[in-house]
Amino acid sequence: MGRVQKGLLLLLGALVLIQFIQPVRNQGGQAYPADISRIYPMPENVQGILKTSCYDCHSNNTNYPWYANIQPGAWWLASHISKGKDELNFNEFGNYSSRKKQSKLKAIASSIKDVTMPISSYTLIHRNAKLSRTEQELILDWVEKTKDSLSQIK
Ligand code: HEC
Numbered sequence: 001m002g003r004v005q006k007g008l009l010l011l012l013g014a015l016v017l018i019q020f021i022q023p024v025r026n027q028g029g030q031a032y033p034a035d036i037s038r039i040y041p042m043p044e045n046v047q048g049i050l051k052t053s054c055y056d057c058h059s060n061n062t063n064y065p066w067y068a069n070i071q072p073g074a075w076w077l078a079s080h081i082s083k084g085k086d087e088l089n090f091n092e093f094g095n096y097s098s099r100k101k102q103s104k105l106k107a108i109a110s111s112i113k114d115v116t117m118p119i120s121s122y123t124l125i126h127r128n129a130k131l132s133r134t135e136q137e138l139i140l141d142w143v144e145k146t147k148d149s150l151s152q153i154k
Contacts, residue, residue: 023075023078026061026078027062032092034095035093036094039094043142045138046138049131049138050139053118053129054090054117056126058085058087058088059085064077065077088107105146113136
């Protein structure tokens with residue numbers, strides 16, 4: 001066997017082996033009383049957009065796509081989920097301090113304005129998660145209203 005064939009065989013072996021190492025899945029399954037949609041008035045269309053475009057990485061429940069069954073797809077997703085949840089978890093939003101709520105709402109607006117979220121490598125595969133102009137505006141309007149209502153409470 002030549003060098004190239006040996007190399008290819010090794011690579012294939014490694015690809016097969018890594019299929020056995022699957023990360024733990026992000027599937028909480030229960031209802032979340034502190035979910036952002038329960039602590040603020042949130043129209044259903046806004047809830048729907050967040051669920052489709054953000055919840056895979058920013059909640060305790062990921063809707064797993066086909067590529068999560070193969071490596072390295074599963075690792076790629078798992079790393080986004082763990083970092084995304086650390087930064088912002090919509091299911092736990094109600095447990096944040098009022099200061100953190102305010103700053104996260106601002107960060108959400110910036111991420112939409114700067115089109116940094118959802119991550120572009122994600123929308124490449126999840127076409128329906130990409131926000132249309134109307135969807136962006138719906139979220140931005142909602143964030144504005146919610147921020148204002150919060151500052152009145154203080
Ligand atoms: C594929 C996974 C993924 C999706 C989908 C996703 N995010 Fe993120 N998000 C991340 C990761 C990872 C980080 C942290 C690292 C970074 O900033 O890139 C993050 C960070 C953020 C932050 C920064 C928090 C802070 O305090 O600075 C905000 C805000 C945010 N995301 C909002 C959203 C919104 C809104 C959506 C939906 C429109 C969304 N994300 C969709 C993975 C994702």
